Amino acid sequence: MMKSLLSRTALLAAPLLLAGSLAAQLTPAGVSISNRNGNFNTPGGISSLTTPGTGLSKPDVYGVNQKPGSCPQYPWKTGIVTTIFWVGELATEKNPVPNTASSWDPKWMKTFGGYDCPDEDKSVTNFKPAKFTPMQNPFYFALPYNDVIDHDTHKEEAKKVIPWFKGTFKREGRSVLEDRWIAIRFGSRVCYAQWGDCGPFVTDDADYVFGNARPKNPKNNGAGLDISPAVRDYLDFRSGQSVDWKFVEEDDVPDGPWKTWGTNNPFSMAYQRKELGKLPTAGVAAANDARPVSQSEIDRIQELRRQRDLWFQNGGAAKAGK
Structure with missing residues (x-):
């Protein structure tokens, strides 16, 4: 001992x-x-x-699932086409923006700790990269809105459309979106993840992210959410399928592997x-x-x-x- x-x-x-x-x-x-x-x-x-408890495997308690976060002010957005992305993803014809940097961190891959290989089955590596311990939470996602113009300036509209802006604002240019939590529901399973980047494809879709509109992005069948390999494997999800998601407050995040890693x-x-x-x-x-x-x-x-x-x-x- x-x-x-x-x-x-x-x-x-x-x-x-x-x-x-x-x-x-x-x-x-x-x-x-x-x-x-x-x-x-x-x-x-x-x-x-690591976090305390019963270890880092996929225990049954995380299965068919504990109640999602109870935040009535944040309704579920349903039937959202979702795709997979990962830290370190290089630019391709279908994905012209590399993910070595994020919208908020020009050295995202370095900050994360390495390349978050999408070819690994994260469910057998405790939902982390197999070759290293991540410095940030491997349960991350991207939504198509960015609240900052650069590292010194917020968008004016961000102060009006983001529900928690006033309570979390620290300084101009420091995002109030980065690391926020959402619940992601696929079938009978619910996963929780932190906001790590902006997309897919657009970064100005406030009407969808904070309102009642559908995603305005026309690509990939109108995809409105990107999720990490860890989220994918926890949900047993395939890219291009649809999920439901909602914002949750930190206090409403239940126990699960998403609480395990990360300085963020x-x-x-x-x-x-x-x-x-x-x-x-x-x-x-x-x-x-x-x-x-x-x-x-x-x-x-x-x-x-x-x-x-x-x-x-x-x-x-x-x-x-x-």
């Missing part, structure tokens, strides 16, 4: 938050880290950005902050013949996390990419 607690210092160190070198700074001396397969030296190979994922980050309080004190460590985590090490971890949070609050990756 004590070794497990000590290993959690490595777990807490995992997110690459301010720069690539921070992982080493976050790891107390004497606690080893193995990056093999993206897993750290915790019992059972728990991922660096409030559930994953909250779990890591909680685990910080479980690090062994000197007395506990001595009783179990283990090296304690010193207060200075804990303070260092907390300070780096504070700097990380401040970096993201001030624009983070998007601002750095200007």
